[in-house]
Amino acid sequence: MSISFETFTWKIQNFSKQNTKNLQSKAFRIGHHKWRIRLYPLRRDVNHFSLYLMVADSLPAYGWSRTTYFKLVVTNQVDANKSIVKETQQKFNGGNRSWGSTFLTLSDFYDPNQGYLVNNTCIIEAHVCVSDVPPHAIKLRKTSSSISPASDSISILLDDQETESTDGSETLTSATCRSSRTEDEDECSDLTLKDIINLDSLGKEEASFFPLVEDACMWHPDLIQSQRNRSERFKIWAFTSLGQVLHFLKTSKVKDMDEDGCNYLKGLWEELVRSSGFNLTWLEPYVQSALGMKSHLERAAGMDDLRDNVVAIEIKMKNLRGELAAAEAEFVEARKALAEARKGYKEIDMNDVLGYSMF
Numbered sequence: 415m416s417i418s419f420e421t422f423t424w425k426i427q428n429f430s431k432q433n434t435k436n437l438q439s440k441a442f443r444i445g446h447h448k449w450r451i452r453l454y455p456l457r458r459d460v461n462h463f464s465l466y467l468m469v470a471d472s473l474p475a476y477g478w479s480r481t482t483y484f485k486l487v488v489t490n491q492v493d494a495n496k497s498i499v500k501e502t503q504q505k506f507n508g509g510n511r512s513w514g515s516t517f518l519t520l521s522d523f524y525d526p527n528q529g530y531l532v533n534n535t536c537i538i539e540a541h542v543c544v545s546d547v548p549p550h551a552i553k554l555r556k557t558s559s560s561i562s563p564a565s566d567s568i569s570i571l572l573d574d575q576e577t578e579s580t581d582g583s584e585t586l587t588s589a590t591c592r593s594s595r596t597e598d599e600d601e602c603s604d605l606t607l608k609d610i611i612n613l614d615s616l617g618k619e620e621a622s623f624f625p626l627v628e629d630a631c632m633w634h635p636d637l638i639q640s641q642r643n644r645s646e647r648f649k650i651w652a653f654t655s656l657g658q659v660l661h662f663l664k665t666s667k668v669k670d671m672d673e674d675g676c677n678y679l680k681g682l683w684e685e686l687v688r689s690s691g692f693n694l695t696w697l698e699p700y701v702q703s704a705l706g707m708k709s710h711l712e713r714a715a716g717m718d719d720l721r722d723n724v725v726a727i728e729i730k731m732k733n734l735r736g737e738l739a740a741a742e743a744e745f746v747e748a749r750k751a752l753a754e755a756r757k758g759y760k761e762i763d764m765n766d767v768l769g770y771s772m773f
Contacts, residue, residue: 419485419541420444424451427535435635441470444542447480451540452512455632456520457606463488463523463530466514467540469506479507483543488517491537492529501541508703607631610642611649620650623657630660640691652690658682663700671707679704 424439426432434456441448448471454464465486485501504513522528523536530536607613607628616624631637637656641649659682666675683701687694 419543422449422451422540422542424538424540425535426538429531429534429536438468439538442540444540445482447471447482449540449542451486451538452514454514455635457632461520462516463518463520464514464516465538466512467542468512473508477508479505481505485539485541486514486517487539487541488523488530489537489539490529491532491535496529498530508700607638607653610638611646611653615646616650616654620654620657623654623661626660626664627653627657630656634693634696637692640693644691652686652692655682655686655690656692656694659686659697659701663704666704668707669711671704671711673708676705676708 422439422442422444426437434453436455438450438452441450443449447469450468450470452466452468454460454462454466456463465488467484467486469480481503483501483503485499487500488498490496490498498517500515500517502513504510506513517523518528518530523530526532607624613621613624627637637653641652644652659679662679662682666679671679679701683705686692
C-alpha cells in the first residue's frame with residue numbers, strides 16, 4: 415500500500431541569533447488541518463535537540479481527536495543519508511496536542527562537522543500523511559525511533575498564543591523567527607525552579623507535583639519570572655497550588671467531574687488565580703472546559719435514562735409482537751376448527767320447546 419505525504423520545510427537561518435527558548439515554525443496546512451513544528455526550549459539544563467509536531471488549529475480543550483501518521487526530519491546538509499528521521503502514528507486530541515522526540519545531543523547538533531547546523535542554518539521537515547491508512551498497514555522503518563508524547567504534561571501546556579509568521583513561503587527565515595525579547599528577559603527566562611526554590615525542602619506530596627510544574631515552566635518561563643522576588647514560603651505555596659491544578663487535570667476523568675469534583679477544582683483554580691500572580695491564560699481554557707463537564711455529565715445521565723426507557727419500550731413492543739403473533743396463529747387454527755365443525759351441522763333455535771304430538 416502506498417502512503418501519500420505532503421511536506422513542510424522549515425529552514426532556520428541565523429540559528430544562533432534565535433530565541434531558542436521559544437522557537438516554532440509558522441502554521442502550515444496539510445490534509446485540511448493546521449500544524450506547527452516546535453523546538454523544545456534550549457535552556458541551560460537541556461542537552462538534547464528535540465522537535466514536536468503540534469496541532470495549530472483553534473480547537474476546544476476536549477471533544478475532538480485526530481489520528482495522524484507523520485515523520486519529522488532533521489536534515490543533514492553534508493550527507494543526506496545521515497539525516498535523522500523519526501516517524502510514528504499518533505492520536506492527537508485536547509489532552510495531547512503535540513507529539514515529538516529527541517533527535518540528537520546538542521553537542522552533535524552544534525558541531526558543524528556533523529552537518530546538522532551549517533553556516534548557522536538548520537533545515538527541518540515535517541512529512542504528514544494525507545491518505546487514509548489503516549493502522550495495521552503502517553510499518554515503521556527499523557532505523558528510526560518512534561516519536562513519543564512531548565510528555566504526559568507538556569502536551570496540555572502548549573498553546574497558540576505566539577504570533578504566526580506572515581511569510582507565505584515554505585522556508586522560514588530568521589526575520590520570521592526573531593523574537594522581540596531583550597537580553598535581560600532572555601537571561602531571566604533561563605532560570606529554573608531549582609534556582610529559586612530549594613526543592614529538597616519540599617514535602618513528599620508537594621514534591622510529587624513538581625515534575626508537572628517544571629514542564630509547565632519550561633514552556634512558560636514567565637511563571638518563574640513572576641515569582642523571583644517572592645518569599646520562599648510564598649513560592650512553594652504558589653507552585654504547589656499550580657501543581658495541584660495540573661495534577662487534577664492530568665489524572666481526573668470526565669466522569670469524575672461531578673459536583674464535588676467541580677467544586678474542588680474551582681476552589682483550587684480561584685485561589686491560584688487570585689493570589690499567585692501567575693499569568694495563566696494558557697491554562698484557563700482547560701480548566702473552564704473541565705468545569706463545564708458537570709453539565710455534560712448531567713445531560714449524559716438524562717440521555718442514559720432516555721436510552722433505558724427506549725430499550726424498555728422496545729422490549730415491551732417485542733414481547734407484545736410475540737404475543738400478537740401467537741394469538742393470530744391460534745385464531746387461524748380456531749377458525750379452521752370452526753369450519754370443520756359446521757360441516758353437516760344444522761342450526762336450531764335453542765329456545766324452541768321440545769314438545770311432543772298426540773297423533
